[in-house]
Amino acid sequence: MTVAMELRGVSRVYGSGAGEVHALRHVDMSVRAGELVAVMGPSGSGKSTLLTIAGSLEEPSSGEVLVGGSSLRSMSANERARLRRRAIGYVFQDFNLLAGLTAVENVALPLELDGVGPKAAREVGLAVLEELGLAGQARRYPDELSGGERQRIAIARAIVGDRRLVLADEPTGALDSVNGEAVMRLLRTACKRGVAGVVVTHDAQLASWADRIVFLRDGRVVDQTSQPVGPESLLTDGTSR
Numbered sequence: 001m002t003v004a005m006e007l008r009g010v011s012r013v014y015g016s017g018a019g020e021v022h023a024l025r026h027v028d029m030s031v032r033a034g035e036l037v038a039v040m041g042p043s044g045s046g047k048s049t050l051l052t053i054a055g056s057l058e059e060p061s062s063g064e065v066l067v068g069g070s071s072l073r074s075m076s077a078n079e080r081a082r083l084r085r086r087a088i089g090y091v092f093q094d095f096n097l098l099a100g101l102t103a104v105e106n107v108a109l110p111l112e113l114d115g116v117g118p119k120a121a122r123e124v125g126l127a128v129l130e131e132l133g134l135a136g137q138a139r140r141y142p143d144e145l146s147g148g149e150r151q152r153i154a155i156a157r158a159i160v161g162d163r164r165l166v167l168a169d170e171p172t173g174a175l176d177s178v179n180g181e182a183v184m185r186l187l188r189t190a191c192k193r194g195v196a197g198v199v200v201t202h203d204a205q206l207a208s209w210a211d212r213i214v215f216l217r218d219g220r221v222v223d224q225t226s227q228p229v230g231p232e233s234l235l236t237d238g239t240s241r
C-alpha cells in the first residue's frame with residue numbers, strides 16, 4: 001500500500017532560550033493509505049503538534065513532512081493551501097459544523113469552497129453520507145442531531161472529495177463511550193475507502209479500533225504496536241477485557 005503521510009525526523013521547538021519547549025523530537029512515522037493509526041500519550045506529549053504538522057497547519061523546526069509522497073517543503077504556499085483544501089480532512093473535538101447549514105450542506109461545503117457547483121457538491125455530499133450510513137441525517141440541522149451524530153457528520157465532511165489523509169484530534173473527547181465507539185468505527189470505515197487516518201485519543205479501548213497505536217512521551221515516539229490491534233481481539237475473548 002502507498003504511504004499517504006510520512007514524518008521524517010520531525011522536531012518542533014516552541015519559544016527560545018530558557019523558555020524553550022521541545023514539543024516533538026525527531027519523530028519518524030508513516031501512515032499508509034487505508035490505515036488508521038491512533039496516537040496516545042500524556043497531556044503535553046506532542047500529540048496535537050504532531051497532527052498540526054502532519055496537516056501542514058504548522059511547520060516543523062526541522063525534519064520533513066511528506067503527504068502523498070510529496071515533501072511539503074518543496075511546495076509553494078499555494079500548493080500547500082490546495083493540499084489542505086483538497087487532500088486533507090480535519091476533525092476536531094467540538095464538531096465545528098455550521099449551525100445554519102443542514103448536515104449534507106455542511107458535508108458539501110469543502111467542495112463548494114473549492115469551486116465545485118452547489119448541486120454537484122450536494123450530490124457528492126449525499127453519496128458520502130450514504131456510504132457511511134448517515135443518509136437519514138442529511139437534511140437535519142446540527143441542533144437536531146446528537147453529539148455523536150454531529151461528529152459522524154464532521155467525519156463525512158472530512159473525507160468528502162478526494163481526501164487522502166484525515167486527521168482527528170480527540171474526536172471522541174466530548175462523547176460517551178457508545179458514541180465514541182461509533183465515531184471510531186466510522187473512521188475505520190472511512191479508512192477502508194483508502195483514506196489514511198490519524199486519530200488522537202486518550203482512550204485505550206477506542207484506540208483499539210485503529211490498525212496501530214503510536215505512543216508519544218515528551219515529544220518522542222516511545223512505543224508502537226507492531227500489528228493491528230483491532231476491536232475484534234477485545235471482543236472475541238471476554239476474559240481479556
Ligand code: ADP
Binds near residue numbers: 043
Ligand atoms: P498534547 O496534544 O499531547 O497535549 P501538544 O502538542 O499540545 O501536546 O503540546 C506539546 C508541548 O508543546 C507542550 O509542552 C505545550 O505546552 C507546547 N506547545 C504546544 N503548542 C505551543 C505553542 N503554540 N506555543 C508554545 N508552546 C506550545
